[in-house]
Amino acid sequence: MNQISISTEYITLGQFLKEAGIIDTGGMAKWYLAEHVVWVNGEEENRRGKKLSPGDTVTLADGTEFEIAAE
Template structure:
């Protein structure tokens, strides 16, 4: 499982996807989430503004997993 380290209280799903290189720009988040299945804590999520906090686990449709970790 990959870790996404944040130094703020939360990161949005769109920002996280950009941070890990799944999408190139923040504007692509809406398109990506409409075309691909993404799970946050094993629940399907399609809101790019979903706030992710330390401990959340994000799973992409290819099986890649990321955990949000506080700095």
């Protein structure tokens, strides 16, 4: 499982996608979430503003898993 460390209380799903290198710009988040299935803590999620906190997991359609960790 990959880890993304954050230094703030939370990060949005759109910011996460950019930070993880899945998309190039924040503006691509809406398109990516419309075209690809993403699960947050086992539930399908398509809101780019969804808040992710340390301990949350994000799973992409290809099975790649990420864990949000505190810095």
